[in-house]
Amino acid sequence: MTVTSTPQISVSVRLFAAARERAGAEVVTVQVPVNSRIADLRIVIGETVPSLKPLAAHLLFAIGTEYATDDAPLPASGEVVAFPPVSGG
Amino acid sequence: MIQLTHDPIDFSALTESVRSPACGAVVLFLGTVREMTNGAQTLRLAYDAYPAMAEAKIAELEAMARERWPLQEVRIVHRLGTLELGEVSVAIAVSSPHRADAFDAGRWLIDRFKAVVPIWKQEHWADGTTEWVHPGIADPPAESRESGSPLPRERGQG
Numbered sequence: 404m405t406v407t408s409t410p411q412i413s414v415s416v417r418l419f420a421a422a423r424e425r426a427g428a429e430v431v432t433v434q435v436p437v438n439s440r441i442a443d444l445r446i447v448i449g450e451t452v453p454s455l456k457p458l459a460a461h462l463l464f465a466i467g468t469e470y471a472t473d474d475a476p477l478p479a480s481g482e483v484v485a486f487p488p489v490s491g492g
Numbered sequence: 493m494i495q496l497t498h499d500p501i502d503f504s505a506l507t508e509s510v511r512s513p514a515c516g517a518v519v520l521f522l523g524t525v526r527e528m529t530n531g532a533q534t535l536r537l538a539y540d541a542y543p544a545m546a547e548a549k550i551a552e553l554e555a556m557a558r559e560r561w562p563l564q565e566v567r568i569v570h571r572l573g574t575l576e577l578g579e580v581s582v583a584i585a586v587s588s589p590h591r592a593d594a595f596d597a598g599r600w601l602i603d604r605f606k607a608v609v610p611i612w613k614q615e616h617w618a619d620g621t622t623e624w625v626h627p628g629i630a631d632p633p634a635e636s637r638e639s640g641s642p643l644p645r646e647r648g649q650g
Contacts, residue, residue, distance in 0.1 A: 420612035421624035487626035491611030
């Protein structure tokens with residue numbers, strides 16, 4: 404029996420506020436299967452960066468300067484932004 | 493115009509800049525740093541932003557407000573960095589021919605701003621701790637982070 408492993412791509416996630424502080428980094432790089440969506444990235448971030456696990460379900464994602472919903476495909480650029488709920492004002 | 497700044501917001505000049513003979517109403521909203529939140533004392537606030545997206549979202553909000561109300565001028569400025577008690581963190585000034593539209597647009601703009609613009613405030617509490625404000629979730633203090641579960645407390649916010 405042949406076991407084929409799904410090809411992985413590297414995604415760099417730029418973090419802000421409590422997410423950046425907890426991760427101790429402005430950018431974290433994670434590996435996700437090709438054709439993953441934001442929802443998949445959300446899970447992988449929580450598993451890969453344990454300090455972000457409590458925040459993972461609440462993270463908002465953006466691609467460039469636009470919000471990206473859970474069903475959005477990951478961009479070809481491999482660059483995504485993630486942050487906890489906003490609190491300006 | 494400048495939408496994000498590390499300098500104090502000149503809200504008098506901002507208000508002047510939206511006045512117009514075409515308008516019978518100017519509404520100014522100022523968000524200011526409050527000392528007490530649910531019994532906890534704040535010393536100061538620190539604001540962080542994702543600037544490119546924040547500016548894009550502010551521009552979108554202005555465009556949406558202009559579609560909904562007949563507004564003459566709209567100015568929206570948010571300050572970043574460390575702010576002391578009473579200082580102005582955000583200023584929104586709108587002008588319109590009639591007051592109902594100016595009030596409604598101003599209220600809508602600050603409400604939507606607080607929901608979608610990627611800016612975050614960090615409380616610097618009087619007890620020496622700091623805490624990022626993230627509506628809907630708590631930012632546990634450093635010593636309890638290893639537990640891995642969010643605490644149920646939630647701070648109110650301005």
